[in-house]
Amino acid sequence: MAAIKKTNAMRILDKAGVDYKAMEYEYDENDLDGHHVAEFFGIPYEEVFKTLVAKGDSGEYFVFCLSVDDEIDLKKAAKLAGQKRVEMIHVKELLPLTGYIRGGCSPFGMKKKFRTFIDEMILLVDEVCVSGGQRGLQLRLKSTDLVEQTEATVGGFTT
Numbered sequence: 001m002a003a004i005k006k007t008n009a010m011r012i013l014d015k016a017g018v019d020y021k022a023m024e025y026e027y028d029e030n031d032l033d034g035h036h037v038a039e040f041f042g043i044p045y046e047e048v049f050k051t052l053v054a055k056g057d058s059g060e061y062f063v064f065c066l067s068v069d070d071e072i073d074l075k076k077a078a079k080l081a082g083q084k085r086v087e088m089i090h091v092k093e094l095l096p097l098t099g100y101i102r103g104g105c106s107p108f109g110m111k112k113k114f115r116t117f118i119d120e121m122i123l124l125v126d127e128v129c130v131s132g133g134q135r136g137l138q139l140r141l142k143s144t145d146l147v148e149q150t151e152a153t154v155g156g157f158t159t
Helices: 008-016 034-041 074-081 091-098 120-124 143-150
Strands: 020-024 049-056 061-067 086-088 115-119 127-131 137-142 153-155
Touching: 008 020, 008 137, 008 143, 034 127, 049 074, 049 091, 049 127, 061 074, 061 120, 061 143, 074 086, 074 115, 115 120, 115 143, 120 143, 120 153, 127 143, 137 143
Parallel strands: 061 115, 115 153
Antiparallel strands: 020 137, 049 061, 049 086, 127 137
16 A cells, blocks of 8 residues: 655644544545545544634634534634634635645645634544545544644534
8 A cells, every 4th residue: 555645734743743643535526525534434423523714804714623514603603713704715715725625625734824713522522533635635633632733712613
């Protein structure tokens, strides 16, 4: 089996001395969601986190990480971020803003450091999977390491 090519997300975790497991999976254009990832690896949906990017009314961008089985509540997210409102960015804005494409957006290694929020569900699981920075690659790491390395605020912002 060929070695997995290092991504920016992996290099950041390596530099920080964080233990993680890089896991490749097969997908097609219809499988670009975390439910597919959870089913492929046989892990609970609560342990696979998606990374969403939103823009606040101040013009600031925010990263929200939440279980693939949950939906973001934009009003709760705005309150947590100290904004009157936030809205999801359009998919065409993702690559120029973060350096990542839909289905491969990692909370680690974006072009800029954005304030990050992780749903409180993170407190209920020991480990999570997040995108490794490209489609077909997940990183499994301790939940506490995800929070610490993203310097995230943990709070409730799901429906």
